[in-house]
Amino acid sequence: xxxxxxxxxxxxxxxxxxxxxxxxxxxxxxxxxxxxxxxxxxxxxxxxxxxxxxxxxxxxxxxxxxxxxxxxxxxxxxxxxxxxxxxxxxxxxxxxxxxxxxxxxxxxxx
Amino acid sequence: xxxxxxxxxxxxxxxxxxxxxxxxxxxxxxxxxxxxxxxxxxxxxxxxxxxxxxxxxxxxxxxxxxxxxxxxxxxxxxxxxxxxxxxxxxxxxxxxxxxxxxxxxxxxxxxxxxxxxxxxxxxxxxxxxxxxxxxxxxxxxxxxxxxxxxxxxxxxxxxxxxxxxxxxxxxxxxxxxxxxxxxxxxxxxxxxxxxxxxxxxxxxxxxxxxxxxxxxxxxxxxxxxxxxxxxxxxxxxxxxxxxxxxxxxxxxxxxxxxxxxxxxxxxxxxxxxxxxxxxxxxxxxxxxxxxxxxxxxxxxxxxxxxxxxxxxxxxxxxxxxxxxxxxxxxxxxxxxxxxxxxxxxxxxxxxxxxxxxxxxxxxxxxxxxxxxxxxxxxxxxxxxxxxxxxxxxxxxxxxxxxxxxxxxxxxxxxxxxxxxxxxxxxxxxxxxxxxxxxxxxxxxxxxxxxxxxxxxxxxxxxxxxxxxxxxxxxxxxxxxxxxxxxxxxxxxxxxxxxxxxxxxxxxxxxxxxxxxxxxxxxxxxxxxxx
Numbered sequence: 001x002x003x004x005x006x007x008x009x010x011x012x013x014x015x016x017x018x019x020x021x022x023x024x025x026x027x028x029x030x031x032x033x034x035x036x037x038x039x040x041x042x043x044x045x046x047x048x049x050x051x052x053x054x055x056x057x058x059x060x061x062x063x064x065x066x067x068x069x070x071x072x073x074x075x076x077x078x079x080x081x082x083x084x085x086x087x088x089x090x091x092x093x094x095x096x097x098x099x100x101x102x103x104x105x106x107x108x109x110x
Numbered sequence: 111x112x113x114x115x116x117x118x119x120x121x122x123x124x125x126x127x128x129x130x131x132x133x134x135x136x137x138x139x140x141x142x143x144x145x146x147x148x149x150x151x152x153x154x155x156x157x158x159x160x161x162x163x164x165x166x167x168x169x170x171x172x173x174x175x176x177x178x179x180x181x182x183x184x185x186x187x188x189x190x191x192x193x194x195x196x197x198x199x200x201x202x203x204x205x206x207x208x209x210x211x212x213x214x215x216x217x218x219x220x221x222x223x224x225x226x227x228x229x230x231x232x233x234x235x236x237x238x239x240x241x242x243x244x245x246x247x248x249x250x251x252x253x254x255x256x257x258x259x260x261x262x263x264x265x266x267x268x269x270x271x272x273x274x275x276x277x278x279x280x281x282x283x284x285x286x287x288x289x290x291x292x293x294x295x296x297x298x299x300x301x302x303x304x305x306x307x308x309x310x311x312x313x314x315x316x317x318x319x320x321x322x323x324x325x326x327x328x329x330x331x332x333x334x335x336x337x338x339x340x341x342x343x344x345x346x347x348x349x350x351x352x353x354x355x356x357x358x359x360x361x362x363x364x365x366x367x368x369x370x371x372x373x374x375x376x377x378x379x380x381x382x383x384x385x386x387x388x389x390x391x392x393x394x395x396x397x398x399x400x401x402x403x404x405x406x407x408x409x410x411x412x413x414x415x416x417x418x419x420x421x422x423x424x425x426x427x428x429x430x431x432x433x434x435x436x437x438x439x440x441x442x443x444x445x446x447x448x449x450x451x452x453x454x455x456x457x458x459x460x461x462x463x464x465x466x467x468x469x470x471x472x473x474x475x476x477x478x479x480x481x482x483x484x485x486x487x488x489x490x491x492x493x494x495x496x497x498x499x500x501x502x503x504x505x506x507x508x509x510x511x512x513x514x515x516x517x518x519x520x521x522x523x524x525x526x527x528x529x530x531x532x533x534x535x536x537x538x539x540x541x542x543x544x545x546x547x548x549x550x551x552x553x554x555x556x557x558x559x560x561x562x563x564x565x566x567x568x569x570x571x572x573x574x575x576x577x578x579x580x581x582x583x584x585x586x587x588x589x590x591x592x593x594x595x596x597x598x599x600x601x602x603x604x605x606x607x608x609x610x611x612x613x614x615x616x617x618x619x620x621x622x623x624x625x626x627x628x629x630x631x632x633x634x635x636x637x638x639x640x
Contacts, residue, residue, distance in 0.1 A: 002453070013282070016282075023282060061404060064405055065449070068406075068444070069453075071307060072458065075464065078303045079299065085282055085284070
């Protein structure tokens, strides 16, 4: 369950970063000009992923430990995404697709 | 000066003035999350647990040993090896009325139960304590200094949020090729992403030292009389309601029976310690410590009467029924992270390292920004040179000094008197050299050469630590990996990783130098990078 939650947080960070034009220009140059509704969709899915991530951790580890895990992991996930965007921005879309594929596979395991 | 400007001023100077002390606190405090592992590496005499821990044989052996060495103890306990904690140890507390009063301990072989004599070392505990007790200065002064640094850190955090205009827009931004902006981006990344951790660690750190720094509050009730203060401490922090000894000798049930009973009643229980209060007395109590599965506690306990095995009410805790004490205890647990399993421990560790990186990038950014302005205006400032030199000597010098501490642990003679103290002296001696090196070298070398030299030394010294381990102990990296001993292997692997990071930094500084030199040939007014 923790692995799935961590993965969702990474996924959320990717979606949140891609909602910014500056990062889209680097990671997805063809889609740098998205409509407002699509940007909002990315933003919303990013926040939903983070909420589900927090909910899973709180559910499985309790409020106290869940929050500690949540804040700790979110920092690392966001930092990893910042490094990815800085060093290999083009890898963000394939990484996002890979995470979307892997996430459901983790469901039966958890 | 508008509000944002005054906040920027406050952020800059509060960060710079105590930044280096905060860096020391972050680096050494972060090592504290792996203090047990560090101590384990620093005592290579302790044998590795080769098979499953044989409780049926080893618990009676430990109990027997306690009866031999601690016949007059008023309390003793056995620590069992589990997870990251590899020690099989016995501890006993003698009453004040006998010569060997106080706490004593012995390490036992986890395979045979025979006592082991390990080298004297300050261990990981020294690095951990360094972050709030410092060294060579009175404890009370250290508490004040570290509390002051924590207070400044809190100010820097709040003002940092205020002055960061694009905190959400730049949330994932790191422009690594933009010279000054790269340092600012790095500082922002390290500063913003783990901000919940920083707020927690700073605030809880202040709370932990509140009896030193917020003295007027208890003094208003108890006065400034040291005796009354001691009384207040005892009232507030008495761990458990002790059961007084009856003064009548009585046989106790073997400790193994209590261990097995707990395991039968709770099959998943991971028992971490077995303690006995008033051993050999009619009122003897046995306490079994179990690792909790959730929450911030590091051990749940159950108690039994040692003579007849009947359950005894659990010890009352000092925070029971007191909201302020419960809050204090929560802060303490969050700060120390003793409850954390492997994943969470690494998250604590990485967040701590990010804290150190935030402080380091902040002080470097301060110097880089001013160097650019000064070079442009043709000014040479002593203050700036001082900050630049201190940045090198502290940001890279401290890790070099810590590596020297590990070297001293292995190279100092085992029989040396005050050996643990000499390990600490070695750290400070090497750090002192690292601190003066930039000032000596700046006379005939560029700042980037000074950075390169210290970073190269750091890369080399960290790369040599696994080799040193191989030469001075029977248990080297390859052997540890073969045995799946991740405590020892993890230490050496982390040293190699640190060496790799320092080597990358050397490469990066050299590469930037070449770019700058080329740019300077084309355009002599171009900005110089660190």
